[in-house]
Amino acid sequence: MSAALAVAGLIAASVLAWSLVSVRHELSDRDHTAADRAHAQQVATDYAVGASTIDFHDLNAWQVKLKAHTAPPLANKFDATAPKLQDILVPLQWTSTANPIGSVVSSDNGGVYKVNVFLNVSSTNAQTPNGAQTTVTYDVTVDGNNNWQITDVGGMDAALPVK
Structure with missing residues (x-):
């Protein structure tokens, strides 16, 4: 009888240990996925801000930002x-x-993230010297498998004027 109880105890302990390891892996995977998604969002946001920050006096600096990453x-x-x-x-x-x-x-x-980035862009130009504000959307593709490089950029087709 005591041998049967010992075997049952070992089986229960093994099942409990396996369950704990499984839960730990699930939590680790979830945290890793969340961190990767947050990183893709940060890369895309940094890019969109740089691409939307323009000074006609120094377009070379803007072009560097436009090509960054x-x-x-x-x-x-x-x-x-x-x-x-x-x-x-x-x-x-x-x-x-x-x-x-x-x-x-x-x-x-599979590690290639499509990120929608929303910006508030304030601009001035010869036609609107007092300035204007718009909400701009960038669609940025970030390849987490390739050093977090940006492989595609689209957007600005959903710009909404701010009143």
Whole structure:
């Protein structure tokens, strides 16, 4: 009888130990996932703020921010379009600053995160010298498997004027 109780006790202890290890792994995985998502949001937010902060007097500094942490194919696209953007921004005398409102991971596909970043952008230009404020949305793809590089940027199509 005492041998049966000892075996039952060992089985119960083994099940309890296995359950604790399983829960610990689940919690660790959850924490790791949450940390990765938060990191993707921070990378995307930092990028969006830099890309939206423009001073027509120093467009080279803006271009550096525009290409910061981007994968080479995306950086090459920005190199190709920068002269055209400068042709627009300089005559407009464009300046803008951006403040983050928030961000959300809209999808996670195996460590590649699509992040929606919402900014409040204050800008002045030749057409609105007193300035304007807009809410801007950036859709930023961050590849957590590739040193957290930004592989795609879209957005600003959902800009809403602030009244």
